[in-house]
Amino acid sequence: MIYVFSRDMTERRMLLTVISLEWKEAYCGIGKFTLVAKDTGENALMLRKGNIVHFEGFDGIIKDVSVKKDQITANGYSLAELLNQRTAYNDVVVTSAESGAYDLYTSNRRGLDVETAQPQGFPETCEVSVEKGGTLGDWIEQICSQAGLGFRVTLDERTHQKTLAIYKGEDLTSPTDPASVVFSTARNNLAGLEIEDDGSEFANIAVVKGMGLNDKYVLEIVGEAEGPDRYEIFVDMTSDKQKEEETRFNEYGEEIVEKPAETDGEYRARLAAKGQEALQERVAQTSFSVTVQPTDYGVRYKLGDLVKCYSKKHGIELTARVSEVKYTKDTKKDTLEITLGEPTLTMRKLVKLWQK
Numbered sequence: 001m002i003y004v005f006s007r008d009m010t011e012r013r014m015l016l017t018v019i020s021l022e023w024k025e026a027y028c029g030i031g032k033f034t035l036v037a038k039d040t041g042e043n044a045l046m047l048r049k050g051n052i053v054h055f056e057g058f059d060g061i062i063k064d065v066s067v068k069k070d071q072i073t074a075n076g077y078s079l080a081e082l083l084n085q086r087t088a089y090n091d092v093v094v095t096s097a098e099s100g101a102y103d104l105y106t107s108n109r110r111g112l113d114v115e116t117a118q119p120q121g122f123p124e125t126c127e128v129s130v131e132k133g134g135t136l137g138d139w140i141e142q143i144c145s146q147a148g149l150g151f152r153v154t155l156d157e158r159t160h161q162k163t164l165a166i167y168k169g170e171d172l173t174s175p176t177d178p179a180s181v182v183f184s185t186a187r188n189n190l191a192g193l194e195i196e197d198d199g200s201e202f203a204n205i206a207v208v209k210g211m212g213l214n215d216k217y218v219l220e221i222v223g224e225a226e227g228p229d230r231y232e233i234f235v236d237m238t239s240d241k242q243k244e245e246e247t248r249f250n251e252y253g254e255e256i257v258e259k260p261a262e263t264d265g266e267y268r269a270r271l272a273a274k275g276q277e278a279l280q281e282r283v284a285q286t287s288f289s290v291t292v293q294p295t296d297y298g299v300r301y302k303l304g305d306l307v308k309c310y311s312k313k314h315g316i317e318l319t320a321r322v323s324e325v326k327y328t329k330d331t332k333k334d335t336l337e338i339t340l341g342e343p344t345l346t347m348r349k350l351v352k353l354w355q356k
Helices: 041-046 079-085 097-107 136-147 264-280
Strands: 002-005 012-015 018-026 032-038 052-055 058-068 071-078 092-096 125-130 150-155 162-167 182-184 190-198 205-211 217-222 232-237 246-249 255-259 285-292 306-311 316-330 334-340 344-347
Touching (some): 012 041, 058 150, 079 150, 092 097, 097 136, 205 264
Parallel strands (some): 205 232
Antiparallel strands (some): 052 058, 058 071, 092 125, 190 285, 246 255, 316 344
16 A cells, blocks of 8 residues: 655545656665556645655655646655755764764754654764765765664654664574575576776785885885786875974974984884875776566565575675665566675685785
């Protein structure tokens, strides 16, 4: 059943003549939906911009409506879109993900009719520098994305209360846990594996050149690879010289050391840090895509959970999060598509790891 509420929650009606419905839920982001219904007086009354839809555990807000050929098409987003009605007023650095996201919302809520859930005490951390002016939805997405957490705004159909919740998917990857979830070609629930291993920009050794005291060149080598597996890049840091002693004269004309000169060890450490930064930009890009069968979704695993994928043929094992779920319902059939997020990839025997 599909219910539509007025934005002020004073009216509720059930849609009876729905032609099709498609919606996408995101673990760390704002979902969306498209609802197509017959152009009846009842539907035209409720399918209006700003009204709220509630169905199949999904809550959304209508953003635009079009009428064509006796059909009404309503497009919108999940109820977390309400967070984008508020912007951050102040600059703040968020390091504790769950409490930081809640604090950011409550300090910028300004009458928005969304409550916050009871904190679960998740230990995940992040480092997000919130700048005034960005929307709360965007900032909370950044916070949760860094920490591996999800967020959503749900509607209680009975009390009409809307609630922002930060939540965490389960880790279902332990091989010893009978509840673990595995997709593999052998089980016929994984197909369409595509791999792209791009090492064109890869480097694992940084040769950093600096300028020490007395204008002497300093070379700092970052990385340990040797032989044919060694890929070097050059980093020129000669313009960032080793810091000399800083002095000043007091009122008696005496020279006083304000700050001692940077030691050789300190300067080399600074050069090494620059080398590490350069290497982080030159990591080989390994990407993949798979198609998984949505067997047991909602029973054994759900949105946000971590699952395992195996391919014996390619010697690949990967851990990925269920990041999006797309549902399609029409008069002919119902379909469900699962999207896995960015993986932690292990190439076993057959595929070379550029990172080594």
